[in-house]
Amino acid sequence: MPRTIWSGAISFGLVTVPIHVVSATEDHSIRFHQVHLDDMARVRVRKYCSIEDREVAQGEIGKGYEVSKDTIIAVSDEELQQMPLPTAKAIELVSFMPAESIDPIRVGDGYYLQPDGQVAAKPYKLLAQALERSSKVAVAKYAWSGRERLGLLRVRDGVIVLHAMRWDDEIRDPSELAPDAVELTDEEIAEAEHLIDRLTRDDLEGPEFTDQYTEAVEQLIEAKREHKEPPKAEEPEAPAGKVVDLMAALQESVDKARIARGEDATVHEMPKKTAAKKTAKKQPTKKAATKKTAKKAGGRKPRSA
Numbered sequence: 001m002p003r004t005i006w007s008g009a010i011s012f013g014l015v016t017v018p019i020h021v022v023s024a025t026e027d028h029s030i031r032f033h034q035v036h037l038d039d040m041a042r043v044r045v046r047k048y049c050s051i052e053d054r055e056v057a058q059g060e061i062g063k064g065y066e067v068s069k070d071t072i073i074a075v076s077d078e079e080l081q082q083m084p085l086p087t088a089k090a091i092e093l094v095s096f097m098p099a100e101s102i103d104p105i106r107v108g109d110g111y112y113l114q115p116d117g118q119v120a121a122k123p124y125k126l127l128a129q130a131l132e133r134s135s136k137v138a139v140a141k142y143a144w145s146g147r148e149r150l151g152l153l154r155v156r157d158g159v160i161v162l163h164a165m166r167w168d169d170e171i172r173d174p175s176e177l178a179p180d181a182v183e184l185t186d187e188e189i190a191e192a193e194h195l196i197d198r199l200t201r202d203d204l205e206g207p208e209f210t211d212q213y214t215e216a217v218e219q220l221i222e223a224k225r226e227h228k229e230p231p232k233a234e235e236p237e238a239p240a241g242k243v244v245d246l247m248a249a250l251q252e253s254v255d256k257a258r259i260a261r262g263e264d265a266t267v268h269e270m271p272k273k274t275a276a277k278k279t280a281k282k283q284p285t286k287k288a289a290t291k292k293t294a295k296k297a298g299g300r301k302p303r304s305a
Helices: 077-081 118-134 186-198 212-225 246-260
Strands: 004-012 015-023 063-068 071-075 090-097 107-115 137-144 147-156 159-165 183-185 278-280
Touching: 004 118, 004 137, 015 118, 090 147, 107 118, 118 147, 118 159, 137 159, 183 186, 186 246
Parallel strands: 004 090
Antiparallel strands: 004 015, 015 107, 063 071, 090 137, 107 159, 137 147, 147 159, 183 278
């Protein structure tokens, strides 16, 4: 069972649900140590005091906020915990909304919320079933690790999941990254949609959804451990050159998708370009107001200096 990251409660109107927070994901990445290559000894990072020029123990280290170059204010963990903040001990539900109304770019890591004892079982189940029947997610506020955060609560296999969310001002405006205006034919767009249809699936199961990088690193380490020649990368196919005909490239991609699924490739008839309607991407003007990348899910006051 994963260890508890945080203990508190879900505040749902006048209903309180005591919970434990545990990680919902696991990291299977291969970890490397920094070593001295001459003798393979571990390289350690030591913490030194810049004034006393000596190494300091963890117990001597605390938090400090730099007001100016010569002034630093010490703030203890106890002082942070005693702040008059409602979300310090509870995940406070603020609103409910359809999941599709929240931009996925705002959604971060996920955590399972476990009911704390039998007393929490009934209100926990009540909230979980209410969320499922309403087909909505809850937007909440909570405070962890020295900052207040925005969160999203949803249900997965009967368990409430909390996703960390980013505030509005943490999302960069992408408008300046949009490409220049280009002309596309209706047939090109339709063929791209056809390719999307051919590559559509209902799940993420299969060899194409495995972590090939980690597998390759494991093979490399095993080969070096046994003093064998590491596996060699396959020679990449020679580039076909600059794509001149976008429609032909799309049709070839559709045929390859069919073959990959065990279907027969179908020969396409090239559409007549004279009958094609032109569509152009509208460029945002510089005078246009900055467009928000996500609907506002919760208010936020600017951080004080």
